[in-house]
Amino acid sequence: MTQLVFIREGQAVTDSLTVAREFGKDHDHVMRDIRQQLKKLQEADETEWSVANFGEAQYQHPQNKQWYPKFDMTEDAFAIVAMSYTTPEAMKMKVKFITEFKRMRNELTINTQALSPELQMFNQMFQAVAKVELENSQLKNDVNAVKQQLDNQAEILALNPTEWRKKVRSLLNKIAQKRGGHDAYSEVNSESYELLEQRGNCKLGIRQENIKKRMALEGAAKSKINAISKLEAIAEDSRLTEIYLAIVKEMAIKHSVKVD
Known part of the structure; x- marks a missing residue:
């Protein structure tokens, strides 16, 4: 049986990755559900409760080694998030989680109460030290994640303006994938052109025509004429090219995409 609940800082918790895996949901969807509940709690003036029961953290993807956000949740936080999961299969899974939370709580209580007063004191000291070490480890991970992001930004900013078309298409495609898949490419492409028209005070459609x-x-062939895109109109003007490159770089950094 896979572990549903684990101990963190002396408290029984689960996390969004475990919930997504066990309930058969995309992790992004579980993160969306959590953020919706956090928004409702904030509107209800329960921010303090949110902080005590939801802990935002990061995990490293085993394949691309990138860092992504996740949430740790207490039993109460899990109950709020899983409240909307109502299929028979989801109900069975909620019972499993609740049972495991109870078992973990009992195990923590028994283990602590069985200690002598001296060992209980040492246990509290150990928990305090472990918490500091965990925070230091998290800080190190955060620093590494920021460094990796800055390195990627440097690569993006260093794009060669004379060999830019292939990179631009690649970056826009990755931004589209971040927004939900390749189908979003047209939307992302249009957005980049709209930003260029606003910032460059131009009409790409007119330039294209x-x-x-x-x-x-x-006397050019009709097939070549029809193949002319707005990108060709941008390439004809060095000023527009520089502005467009700046826009695509900004979009890439905003969406944390990586240059190949």
Whole structure:
């Protein structure tokens, strides 16, 4: 049986990754459910309770080694989040979680009460030291995550303006995947063009049509004319190219995408 509940800082907790795995849900969806409940708790002026029962943390993905957010949850926090999971299978899983929380609580109580007063004192000291070590470890992980992000940003900012088209397409595709999949590429692409038109005070559609008209007058093949994109209109103007590169870099950094 996989572990549903574990001990952290002397308290029985589970986390969003475990909930997603056991309930057969995407982790992003569980994170969304948690944030919705946190928003409702904030609206109900229960922020202090939220802080005591939800702990935001990070985990490292085993494949790409990137760091992503997760939530640790007490039994009460788990109950609030899982409240909306009402299928028969979900009800069975909630019973398993609650049973495991109870077992962990009993185990903690028995283990602590069985200690002599001196050992209980040492246990409290150990828990305090362990908490400090955990915080230091988390701080180290946070520093490494920030360093990795800064390194990636440096790579993005160093994109060569003379060899930019392939990288731009790659970055926009990755941003689209962050937003829900390849189907979002058209939306992301359009957004980048809209930002360029606002910042560069231009109309890419008009520039695109002007290029097509010029090519038609020069006798270019119709297939080549139809293949002219807004990217060609950007490439014709070095000022627009620089502005567009800056926009795509900003979007990439905002969405924490990585340069190949």
